[in-house]
Amino acid sequence: MSGHSLSLAINGRERLLTDRLIAFEPTAPERTETVAVVGLGYVGLPTACALHDATTQVIGFDISEERLREIKAGEVDLPEEERRGLAAALDGGGLTLTCDPASLAEADAVIVCVPTPVDAARAPDLTALRAACRTAVSHAKRGQVIVLTSTTYVGTTRQLLVEPLRERGLRVGDEVHVAFSPERIDPGNFDHVQRRTPRVVGGVTQRCAQRAAEVVRRMTDRVYLVSSPEAAELTKLYENIFRAVNLALANEIADACAVLGLDPIEVTVAAGTKPYGFLGSFPGPGVGGHCIPCDPHYLLWQLGRRGLSAPLIEQAMRSIDQRPGRVVQRVVEMLGEAGVDHSGARVLVAGVSYKAGVRDLRESPALPILAGLRRLGVDVHYHDPLLPEIELPDGTRMTSEPAPRGRDWDVTVIHTAHPGADYGWARDCPQVLDATYQFDAVPHRRVL
Numbered sequence: 001m002s003g004h005s006l007s008l009a010i011n012g013r014e015r016l017l018t019d020r021l022i023a024f025e026p027t028a029p030e031r032t033e034t035v036a037v038v039g040l041g042y043v044g045l046p047t048a049c050a051l052h053d054a055t056t057q058v059i060g061f062d063i064s065e066e067r068l069r070e071i072k073a074g075e076v077d078l079p080e081e082e083r084r085g086l087a088a089a090l091d092g093g094g095l096t097l098t099c100d101p102a103s104l105a106e107a108d109a110v111i112v113c114v115p116t117p118v119d120a121a122r123a124p125d126l127t128a129l130r131a132a133c134r135t136a137v138s139h140a141k142r143g144q145v146i147v148l149t150s151t152t153y154v155g156t157t158r159q160l161l162v163e164p165l166r167e168r169g170l171r172v173g174d175e176v177h178v179a180f181s182p183e184r185i186d187p188g189n190f191d192h193v194q195r196r197t198p199r200v201v202g203g204v205t206q207r208c209a210q211r212a213a214e215v216v217r218r219m220t221d222r223v224y225l226v227s228s229p230e231a232a233e234l235t236k237l238y239e240n241i242f243r244a245v246n247l248a249l250a251n252e253i254a255d256a257c258a259v260l261g262l263d264p265i266e267v268t269v270a271a272g273t274k275p276y277g278f279l280g281s282f283p284g285p286g287v288g289g290h291c292i293p294c295d296p297h298y299l300l301w302q303l304g305r306r307g308l309s310a311p312l313i314e315q316a317m318r319s320i321d322q323r324p325g326r327v328v329q330r331v332v333e334m335l336g337e338a339g340v341d342h343s344g345a346r347v348l349v350a351g352v353s354y355k356a357g358v359r360d361l362r363e364s365p366a367l368p369i370l371a372g373l374r375r376l377g378v379d380v381h382y383h384d385p386l387l388p389e390i391e392l393p394d395g396t397r398m399t400s401e402p403a404p405r406g407r408d409w410d411v412t413v414i415h416t417a418h419p420g421a422d423y424g425w426a427r428d429c430p431q432v433l434d435a436t437y438q439f440d441a442v443p444h445r446r447v448l
Contacts, residue, residue, distance in 0.1 A: 024201070024213040024223040035215060036061055036107035038132045040071060040097075042290070042360065043149065043183045044113035047219065049082050050194045051111075052089040054218035059107055060097045063131075068097045077359045079190065104139040109147065109215045112136060113183065115290060116150045122297040124153055126160075133160035140165060142175045145211045147201075148229075149183040151236050151291065153298040156180075157229035162204055173205035179212030180229035182236030187289075188357040198222040202232030240295040241313055246281045247292065248316035251323055254283035254437060254448065264447075265437050285415050285435035285448075286323035286365025288354025293320060293363040324365040327435055328372035330448050331411050334431050340410050343377035348401065348409040350423065351416025352384045359386040366415050367392055385421050414439045 036059040037048040048060045062068055070076060072090065074083060089095035096103075104110055114128040129150050136146055146165075148157050157180040162172050170176045181201040186192055199220045203209025213223045226232050254264040268280045287293050296313055303310055335342045352366035353359060361367070366382070371392050373380040382390070383401045391397050406412065406428030413433045417423060426432055426442050434445040 020226075022225040024210070024217060024225055026214065026217060033057070033108040033215070034059065034106060035109045035111060035218075036104045038062075038104070038110060038112045038136060039114035039128070039150075040067055041113070041115060042077070042187060043185050044111075045071065045076060045086070046078065046082060046185055046194065047111060047113055047149070047183070048095055049078075049085050049089065050219040052094045053085060056094075056218055058089070058095045059103050060095055061099070061101065061103060062097075063099060065099055068099065071097060077187070079188075101135045101139055104136060105141055107144065109145040110136050110140075111147045111149060111215070113149050116152050116294075116298070117290065118294045118297045123301050124298050126152065126156070129156070130160060133164070137161065137164040137168060140168070140170060140176055142170065145177045145179075145208075145215055147212045147215060148178075148180045151182060151240070151295050151298070152233060153237075153302045154230045154233045156233060157202075158204070173208050177203070177205075177208040177211040178229070179203040179208050180232040181212060181216050182232060182239075187360060188355060194219050195221060198224060200224050200226055200232050200235050202226045202229040202235075204229060234299075237295055237299045240291050241299065241316075243281070244287065244292050244296050244320060245312060245316040246279065247284075247287050248319040250281040250283045251319065258447065283437050283448075284323075284365075285327050285369065285413075287320045288362065288364040288366075289360065290362050324368040325372060326448060327365070327369050327413065327415075327433070328376070330433055331373065331378070331413060332376065334411055334433060334446065338410070338431060345378050345410045346408065347373055347378050347380045347411045347413065348404055348429075349380065349382040349413045349415050350384075350404075350426065351414065351418060351421075352382050352387055352390060353416050353418075356416050356418050361387060361390055369413070369415065370398070371396075384416070384418075386418060414442075414445070 034057040035051050037044050038061050040060050040062040048058050051058045074087060112132050114132045116129050117125045119125045146161055148161060161178050165172055165176055172178050179201050181199055184197045184199060197220060199216050201209055201213045201216055201223055203212055209225045213225060217223050257264040257267060264283055268282060271278050272280050296317055300310060300313060331347060332342045335345050349366055349370060352364055353361055354364040370380055370382060381401050382398060383404045388400050404425055406425045409429050411431045411433060412426050412429040413435055415435050417436055417439055423441055432442045432445040434447050437447050439445055
């Protein structure tokens, strides 16, 4: 491990942060290790695949037998290249799937990748993470490396791993090595695959950091070390809070453009020509996925317990929460302008996944949009070639309209436009609300 300068754009200026970050550089050939991945969801499964690509023997552990069955059958939401790699790993025996927690004792390293959602009160829900960490601690052995990757509040690594390991009589930093290295997986983003996305590692001790970096380095070309697990935990929260605030701002600029008669996409792209001091986002119907709608609340919750407020973050999250309601309001306005009573009006929501090109419905703005329209008595349906059936928060199940005709609907809401999908039928719809601001296929579209 040696000092290595890292050039970052901070406040529009290039600074060399040699005194804050250390670029990990292996000092010896990588050892052939068995690595166990705890949790095989949207983070854990790609993690297991990436580790297998690095010629490591991988144990994939998940408590759900149904999930393991889906993986074995190839019923997973992975890019085609990763699906082929997964099949090869399973066929060749390099990836073993199991529900047996005792298998973790066979691993030289354990990587914990389980969901960390929020509850109805927007407080951290660590149910899955606590259970996963208890399992890892129960089967930990001397010499093992345990890396937590799930986004969480500051101090979780010590609380759920370090202290329980010490209670078991294992000396962290000597007999077992613990670190936090936040995942950086963006489903559907082929420009930033794991191998080309740098990772941050914060170890309980310097030795912990180095041992963990040796494991994480198998998945990425660059690993940077920070001073502690706490620094790495807050790094992840900061990344996603920045994104949330930026998206909330993008929506506000879009609303300003609507009042001023301007195109927010044109304005955003034009602002992006500035080579420093600007990082823009595009507006939309809301924010979905597991990260952005949830992660900022982990810091807000922790700060609130210490009597500190964060008004900017709080307002950004309120703005994000309110955005789907704005879509519902706009649909009602458009129906009224056309002389159509919203009660009983036929509305189609096109695309319901939280982002284009993925079959992921978690925290999708489409869910509150559909629910809100239903509460108003609207006869609302949806069309999504990637999600043939969905369930709303109240338990209502809906089935995708397989071949919609535009003239059958009073309003079509473009929520998510999947690449390669045919939306030509929308041209025949009398009114189209483009919540993506980028659906140019329909000349008469309107935006929020």
